[in-house]
Structure formats: structure tokens, C-alpha cells
Amino acid sequence: MKIATWNVNSIRARADRIEAWLQRSDVDVLAIQETKAKDENFPWELFEKNGYEVAHFGLSQWNGVAIASRVGLDDVERTFPDQPKFGKTEETTVAEARAIGATCGGVRVWSLYVPNGRAVDDPHMPYKLEWLKTLKNHAAQWITENPSLDLALMGDWNIAPQDDDVWDIDWFRAQNATHITDPERQAFAEFLDAGFVDVVRPFTPGPGVYTYWDYTQLRFPKRQGMRIDFVLGSPSLAKRVTGAVIDREERKGKGASDHAPVIVELD
């Protein structure tokens, strides 16, 4: 079984590339982030005509997460328990469309779009940290209660956990950039402390291995990227992993997302 995660940066702008990728990648489950669509604008037929069931969670033109599966799609959950809310005003404050869960072929899959943080002193940063802490607390409880649970937390984590996960750590520090700060890295590390495993890194060691390249500044041709998309597996799932790849080819050419798909092979 093959499972994958991909921040597509608009499901509508990327429809043709996503369809072509599904056909050649042959994945059984795809966790999608940044659909940037409401349900009424979601291209359901794209998945159905290629043999995938799909569940989507989208509230506006921002965020949006989905799971497509050809090995079953059950017990769909939109938002995780106690998911922190965010908004500019009281009326617009909601649990955003950043998490959707489903059981696919016996694996509990979560498609996650972790808040960006925006700037180290922005209100979005404490929101990001609280969001991660709440998710970690629940995910840790899920695997404690059920140690045999095959669980995959996959998506765009908006954190580069190691210095080698960015193209120039000194440049990032000089910018006072997000994604590399100690609190963000600590929030990520707490998932590992709880028993989750980065199942992709052993098969794709760095340095110079990334999942995201900014559209500006010719970052992709200059190989200046960031590793911020991860699949964290429960101990039980991690034992089943036989391989993983980052599909850097998909970042090439006109109309590419700024993120590459990340694929994990399970026995």
C-alpha cells in the first residue's frame, strides 16, 4: 500500500497536474493540503473518475484539506478534538479547515495543514504552537490507548526541524524567520517524544533534500528549499514502512505547486 501527502496550493489551479500525478504515482491514499476551495467548488469528479473516494473540509478560499483513497474511506473527522480557533474578529473566529481524518485500508490518516506562524511576533505564532500542542496531546492519547493503531499524521507542518532542512540556516536566522525557531522545533519534537516516527527521513537523508521551494527568487532551480512536509507514523505504522520518496520531479515545469508530494510505501 502506498500513502502520500501533498500541499497542492489550490486544487482547482492544479486539477490537471493532480490527475496526471495520481495516474502515474499509483498511490492508494493521498492526503491533500491547501485545496483553497469550499465544497461547492471542489472537483469531486476528478477523484471519482480515477477510482478514488474523497472527503474534503473547506470553509473558504483559504486552507482546505482532503483525503482521497481507493482502499476505503471511513469515519471521516473534520477538525481534531479541541482544535484551537483563529480569526481576526469574534465573528470570524473558527476552527479552520486544517485537519481531516479518515480510516483508509486499516490506516488512520490525518491530512494536516499546520498554521504558518507568519512572523515570530505575530498572533499566528502562538496559535500555531497551541494548535500543535493540542494535536500532540490527542495523538499521544490515541496511540497510548491503542498501541497497535496504524496512524499517519501527514501534511504540511510548516516547521523545518533540523538546520539541514533549510538551504541556509544562517540566512533564516538573520531574517528572524519562522519555521526554524526553538519553540516551533520543540512543538515538533514533542510528537517524536510521544512515540511518533518521521518515516520518510531515513529513506531521504539530507542535506539538500527538501519538500518545498518558494515561487520567488528562483528558489527551485537554485535548489534553495525547505523540508517542511512530513509523515509521522505511530510505532505500529512505522514498522510497516518499506520505503519513501519525495517526488521532486513534480515541482518542475509550468503550473507546479510550490510543494512536492511525499510518498510512503507500507507492507
Next chain:
DNA sequence: ATGGTAGGGCACCTA
């Protein structure tokens, strides 16, 4: 010259 691209939706926000 202090940006540089991309997307959604139609002014400007988000990344």
C-alpha cells in the same frame, strides 16, 4: 529600485 511568484477573487490577503 529594498521587489522579484502564485492563487483566490476582485481589494488585498496569504504563503
